[in-house]
Amino acid sequence: MSKESLAINGGKPVRERPFPARFMLDEAEKSAVMALFDAALNSGNAFGYNGPPEQEYERKFAEYLGGGFADGVNSGTNAVFVSLAALDLEPFSEVIVPPITDPGGVMPVVYIGCVPVVADAAPGSYNTSAEQIAPLINERTRAILVAHIAGEPVDMDPIMELAKQHNLYVVEDCAQAHGSLYKGRKCGTIGHIAAFSTMFGKHHCTGGQGGIVFTKDEKLHFEGRRAADRGKPFGLVGAAGNVRAALNCNLNDLSATIGIVQLDKLQGIVQRRRAVGERIRKALADHPLIRVSKQVPDTQSSYWFLRMTMDLEKCSVTKQEFCRALSMEGIPLNPEYRHIPCEQPWFKEQKVFGKSGFPWQCSDYKGDRNPVFKVDNAIQAALTGFNIGINESWIESDADDTIRAILKVADAYGKTEKAK
Numbered sequence: 001m002s003k004e005s006l007a008i009n010g011g012k013p014v015r016e017r018p019f020p021a022r023f024m025l026d027e028a029e030k031s032a033v034m035a036l037f038d039a040a041l042n043s044g045n046a047f048g049y050n051g052p053p054e055q056e057y058e059r060k061f062a063e064y065l066g067g068g069f070a071d072g073v074n075s076g077t078n079a080v081f082v083s084l085a086a087l088d089l090e091p092f093s094e095v096i097v098p099p100i101t102d103p104g105g106v107m108p109v110v111y112i113g114c115v116p117v118v119a120d121a122a123p124g125s126y127n128t129s130a131e132q133i134a135p136l137i138n139e140r141t142r143a144i145l146v147a148h149i150a151g152e153p154v155d156m157d158p159i160m161e162l163a164k165q166h167n168l169y170v171v172e173d174c175a176q177a178h179g180s181l182y183k184g185r186k187c188g189t190i191g192h193i194a195a196f197s198t199m200f201g202k203h204h205c206t207g208g209q210g211g212i213v214f215t216k217d218e219k220l221h222f223e224g225r226r227a228a229d230r231g232k233p234f235g236l237v238g239a240a241g242n243v244r245a246a247l248n249c250n251l252n253d254l255s256a257t258i259g260i261v262q263l264d265k266l267q268g269i270v271q272r273r274r275a276v277g278e279r280i281r282k283a284l285a286d287h288p289l290i291r292v293s294k295q296v297p298d299t300q301s302s303y304w305f306l307r308m309t310m311d312l313e314k315c316s317v318t319k320q321e322f323c324r325a326l327s328m329e330g331i332p333l334n335p336e337y338r339h340i341p342c343e344q345p346w347f348k349e350q351k352v353f354g355k356s357g358f359p360w361q362c363s364d365y366k367g368d369r370n371p372v373f374k375v376d377n378a379i380q381a382a383l384t385g386f387n388i389g390i391n392e393s394w395i396e397s398d399a400d401d402t403i404r405a406i407l408k409v410a411d412a413y414g415k416t417e418k419a420k
């Protein structure tokens with residue numbers, strides 16, 4: 001394939017039609033919401049929160065994860081916040097956090113008064129591993145927060161083993177991993193407590209924003225509920241009032257009504273995304289320049305996005321140029337997913353509460369006041385990777401167009417083809 005044939009050089013793009021939209025919501029959500037409104041109009045009482053729809057959503061979600069306790073909250077960020085707050089850690093405890101994640105997956109650590117310690121990624125991954133976490137554990141460490149980025153499960157067993165040895169909690173951030181499987185177990189059921197985002201872009205949603213916390217531990221569940229609702233004494237008999245300081249992170253019955261319908265679709269959504277992701281993975285399996293990124297063995301991603309890895313030594317152009325050319329072929333992509341917490345201004349400038357430098361600069365914190373984290377693998381994964389935005393509405397021909405476009409660009413820019 002010659003460079004001249006590339007769309008970026010005036011050739012015909014592989015894909016001229018747009019890829020299908022998600023069609024996340026349909027008449028089923030609409031009629032469920034309308035029924036809720038009708039009930040409110042008929043009764044004269046507005047719908048609220050923690051009512052029958054929210055309870056049903058939480059019950060159904062816990063059932064989806066094989067049984068346990070769920071609490072709907074109003075964002076994925078607050079699901080992480082509530083999961084951490086449920087642990088009731090002492091201030092200035094260290095919490096090990098993921099190398100690449102959404103800011104909302106890390107900022108809650110400082111809002112519970114704890115100190116984030118950034119673990120590097122496993123080689124070739126956006127996710128961390130026990131090997132990266134182990135050297136960061138010290139007498140101040142109390143919890144490990146892992147995120148299954150892109151829907152790719154973190155290698156959990158060695159992390160759970162490490163946590164057991166050191167008596168640490170493990171929180172799973174499953175914002176991007178609804179329905180992902182680790183050795184046959186659903187992500188979110190392996191650690192002590194798990195946080196899910198249900199904002200509109202996730203595998204299943206509760207409307208524009210939302211989240212849900214899951215645990216099999218009843219004590220953590222009730223502590224989380226207190227942390228999510230101004231310290232109300234959920235699960236306590238005879239408590240006189242609000243038992244801890246907390247915010248209001250509640251979900252509501254309207255969002256839960258959407259969530260109930262969405263849960264019926266979740267399995268199918270995950271299966272269809274997986275079929276697309278695996279089709280593209282298989283087609284590029286032996287490609288010298290570009291492939292779908294390697295995953296932990298015996299895991300199944302739920303493909304929130306398709307993570308690609310390039311061997312840039314075999315490419316005659318930069319990754320950015322490659323991505324521009326692929327994008328011009330009509331493929332939806334994000335050329336770099338470099339969301340490394342310790343590279344963010346708020347983290348580097350320690351901007352949490354005023355100019356205090358909290359928590360790092362407080363005299364009660366005995367760790368490094370200006371820590372420098374080694375995140376070389378995460379940087380390498382970000383620099384050599386990019387993401388393709390697949391979704392569950394894609395059919396085989398959408399996957400095949402993507403494969404054809406990737407092969408076309410790789411063929412034009414592969415070093416062995418350079419002489420053409």
Ligand SMILES: Cc1ncc(COP(=O)(O)O)c(C=O)c1O
Binds near residue numbers: 102147199
């Ligand atoms: C891994 C991860 N954690 C946390 C969040 C925060 O979720 P939300 O946007 O619902 O607050 C996100 C959002 O995309 C995420 O991807």
